[in-house]
Amino acid sequence: MSGPLLRAPPLWVTSALYYGAWFLCVGLAALGRPWLAAASHAAFGLWVVACAPHPRAHLRRALRWAAAGYLLDSALVALGLLRFPPHAAALAPSPLWMVSLWFTFGALLSGPLRALLRRPALAAALGAAGGPLSYLGGARTGAMEVLWATPWAALALGGVWAGVLWAAAARARREEGGA
DSSP states (O other): OOSOSSOOOOHHHHHHHHHHHHHHHHHHHHTTOHHHHHHHHHHHHHHHHHTSSSHHHHHHHHHHHHHHHHHHHHHHHHTTSEEOOGGGGGGTTSOHHHHHHHHHHHHHHHTTTGGGGGOHHHHHHHHHHHHHHHHHHHHHHTSSEEOSOHHHHHHHHHHHHHHHHHHHHHHHHHHTTOO
16 A cells, blocks of 8 residues: 555544544443444544555554553553453453554554654653543543542653653654654
């Protein structure tokens, strides 16, 4: 595949669709429908991949994000920060619907949001704010539990996400020959 399979919409449309897909995924997970949650969000991620200029390379990057996210969330479970309901345990300790969120996030960072990775400090700041909001928002729906007190959980998750996006920006710069 040398070009996009589908035409990409403007970034604001993709962003709005992402948030809608996120709420749908987390809501379905909270309702005890983890497979449907994973399928809905993975379908959105595949659409993002299909709109990419180089879909195969884009797919590989999104799959790497999914694997890294699985490992990161599994570590957060092992550290006692997160817990998922028993019905979500298809890929215990981190459920498949969480992996689908990571897949789509990776697809967005590999494509429509790639420019963000050219600004490591901004990427880290957005990760420090957005990461905790995502997890705490998921916990508010009942899709997961955050087991630490909210301020400590927010600090820990903010630090993790700032580091993840800072590292992603560093890798992107190396891939583009900029560092």
